[in-house]
Amino acid sequence: MELQKLASKHPNLVIVPLEVTDPASIKAAAASVGERLKGSGLNLLINNAGVVRENTIDSETLKDMSEVYTTNTIAPLLLGQAFLPLLKKAVQGSPASGMSCSKAAIVNMSSIAGSIKEMYLWEVIQAVCYRCSKAALNMLTRCQSMWYREHGILCVALHPGWVQTDMGVTAGHT
Numbered sequence: 290m291e292l293q294k295l296a297s298k299h300p301n302l303v304i305v306p307l308e309v310t311d312p313a314s315i316k317a318a319a320a321s322v323g324e325r326l327k328g329s330g331l332n333l334l335i336n337n338a339g340v341v342r343e344n345t346i347d348s349e350t351l352k353d354m355s356e357v358y359t360t361n362t363i364a365p366l367l368l369g370q371a372f373l374p375l376l377k378k379a380v381q382g383s384p385a386s387g388m389s390c391s392k393a394a395i396v397n398m399s400s401i402a403g404s405i406k407e408m409y410l411w412e413v414i415q416a417v418c419y420r421c422s423k424a425a426l427n428m429l430t431r432c433q434s435m436w437y438r439e440h441g442i443l444c445v446a447l448h449p450g451w452v453q454t455d456m457g458v459t460a461g462h463t
Contacts, residue, residue, distance in 0.1 A: 309338045309364035310356075319371040330379025333390050334372045336365040337398045341419040354418040361422035362429060365397045369433055373440075380441040388443035395437070397430045399423050399446040 296302045305321050308314040322331060340360045342353040372395075379393040390396070401409040402416065403423025427446050434444035 309368065310359050312367060315364070315367050315371045319368075319375065322372070323375055326375065328378075330377070330382050330393065331372055331375035332379045332392065333394050333396065334368065334376065335396045335398065336368055338364060339398065339400075341416055343414055343416050344418060345415045346417050349417045354421070357418040357422045358425065361419070362425045365395075365426060366429055366433075369395050369437075369444075373437070373442075376437075376442050377440050388438075388441055390443065392443070393441060394443035394445065395430075395433060397426055397433075397444070397446045399426050399430070399448050401448045403427050 292304060296304050303325060305318050305325075306314070307318040338360055340357055342357055344350065344353055376393040376395070383392045385392050388394070400419075400423045401407055402420045403426060405424060430444055430446035437444055
């Protein structure tokens with residue numbers, strides 16, 4: 290609803306339907322974006338979808354682990370693959386040297402919860418599948434950066450800090 294309201298105020302904002310757990314939806318979204326760009330490339334792909342399950346190590350399930358990995362780790366891989374031709378086109382059309390977000394980049398939204406060293410807020414929320422999925426996302430981003438470097442595409446994982454969202458409510462600071 291908030292996105293629809295924002296789009297009504299900003300006519301250049303185009304909402305593209307996407308279900309990140311559905312490969313056909315990912316391909317359709319990439320095709321839709323390609324049509325809208327009319328031959329231009331895509332400069333920035335931000336993978337921001339995420340889900341969490343507040344399971345402990347004893348209560349973790351295959352179902353929850355699979356669902357969280359699919360959204361938080363596998364979807365960014367598939368989105369990078371699907372949008373790669375548009376990102377390459379942006380690089381080819383850019384006069385800039387080096388790699389940057391204004392040229393062509395994939396930004397994967399991660400979390401400090403994916404840090405193997407920090408174990409951030411473990412005493413408050415274990416969220417085992419979420420932590421594991423974000424650690425895997427960090428490695429995926431590193432792999433993407435190595436593989437897509439030859440195409441001039443920057444790949445980074447960012448921890449945005451605490452953000453007030455449906456997921457961020459329980460972990461917020463007061």
